[in-house]
Amino acid sequence: MQKRAILLIGLVLVVGCKSLAPTATPSATVDTSLKSRMVQQQITTTELRFKTLQWRGQAVLEQRGRRQKISVNTRLKQNEGIWVNGSVIVPLVRIFITPKQLQGYEKIKRQYVQIDFRALKKLLGVPVDYEILENLLTAKPVDARAFKRAKLSFTKDAYVFNIRKRGVELQFVFDAEFRLAEQRLKDGETTISVLYDSYKKINGQWVAEKLSATLFGREGSTTLTLNTRQTQLNSKINMPFSLPENYTPIFVE
Template identity: 30%
Template structure:
């Protein structure tokens, strides 16, 4: 499960808190697949920059810990993460579409690589824009690309690709209350690997619903990792910076692809 420990350095965030409803223009009884997806994107939060402070809890079969994580995003350009314990910075990451970097002060280690290598290492395709959407409380895959089928449920809708990706099964659950995602699941049956992301209790941010809590559950054969995130504060479209410099004397983390 060590590789998922590295994965969650990047997947650190997104989703849920608050009870204010967001007005929608479509009833749950009168909707089509394309209209449902259009409603979803009409309600999605648009921003140029995001600055959020969160509380993150990580658990696997060997340990658990809770840290404060600051996340900053300059949309489509960079994602910056800073994890601290008792007010002391312990790890920092800077992620761009072309590069992934992080360093760990506790173990005096650092990593430099790209998403292509990480995808080979993790055995799961992941890129910058998928991570950005996840941290913004959106579906990992862009629902405007491709065709989807949907089914009505007691609390909303489930959406699945009309043609699943090779070796990957996708499922998205959309709430009929605010037409936002409340669950997404990605699984690779042949590898016995799955990733569940569950969102809850949306709040109003600049007139749009935004999730301020999230539960991420990763299963890899017999191993299970859970990450729970609570957004304490979030600001959008504010001036922010992304300081990052790997300290001298740190040793490079060597990861080996499958």
């Protein structure tokens, strides 16, 4: 597995190329009379509140004309860690992301990666930290401060916020129910786009059950689509992780 693919799995399952329709009830319509602050208040009210989140499902990785399916088990503790286990019949990949770093290994080639966010930002060409990754997974704006200052516009089916911050372009698209439908981050020649195709209500809260993340860059594009089959909110979870001995490090330049 290429190091770029391993890193993308860690980023967005830390989760296409085409636009996906926002999920909305038939009666929901965009209210163009609302001011930006009112829309943002509604969005904040709708956002997922959680301590832990766990889901099982299937991830599809598309890179350089190749398509690979893998079963994934993802666990998340708010502000603490994101744990991912990927398998095809047998376990193949395990990733653990903390506020300090990303670690992961794959069993076929017996390789591992260990990288902090400063080096990860340099490699990918876009700003990235733990908060951004957690927000990507839980369908929240990747930059809360930038979102508050973003300019609101409307389409027939969505509320759209745009802002440019320190050379980075951010776009947040919300459906008529104030749920995040897409967010896009562009820095120079690199773009990350994440689409949230459908939601499921659990314990009175909307949880994204399908998301598609695409990394566009000089080397082409890599897309990871995550479809969840089973989701648990605020249940007790464990996140066991240790780097195996005698594995070869993947040097990230």
